[in-house]
Amino acid sequence: MHPKQMCSDVESMGAKLVLDGEDLFIEQPEKVPPEVIGLIKEYKNRIIKYLKGSYSDKEHSVRQTIDKIIDFYHKGCPVDSKINKWLQQDIKALELLLILWRELYDNGWSYSVHICNFENEKTVELSKQIYDRAMHFFKKGAVME
Structure with missing residues (x-):
């Protein structure tokens, strides 16, 4: 799955994926189901790269x-x-x-x-x-x- 789609899906749940230096956080994680959080953890490095603008x-x-x-x-x-x-x-x-x-x-x-x-x-x-x-x-x- 493209990190862009994952970020969009999380935002549609009322939460947001954000960077803090080299780490990834979910704003309002209570709005994100545990299985989606698990997926975010598995794709963490790609999501970070995407949010930094270096994922083509x-x-x-x-x-x-x-x-x-x-x-x-x-x-x-x-x-x-x-x-x-x-x-x-x-x-x-x-x-x-x-x-x-x-x-x-x-x-x-x-x-x-x-x-x-x-x-x-x-x-x-x-x-x-x-x-x-x-x-x-x-x-x-x-x-x-």
Whole structure:
């Protein structure tokens, strides 16, 4: 989910996400359901980056792509999916995914939570490489060399 949408949703509840230095706070948190607060905690780093004005649409596309790939694995790798077809043909992308997941794991990530708070420069760079390979495949129908 785009941090902009999360901020908008929270505001529609009568609360507001605000920055205080490098930390994120909810004004009037009593108006926000616990499950939404949990989601905000998982997306905290992306929300902070968005509120600082340094979260671009391109960056969101990259991260959304990685989120979709992780969701693909959560669903048991459906054989008829486009992601499955791509990863069967693009072994380099699959290798990059394994390196990405290892880096996220080393940063404290577990498969049951969102990756947002476990990203670093290396995971961002790996995500961009994976995204570029995915876009090349889906736009051109061929594996990137």
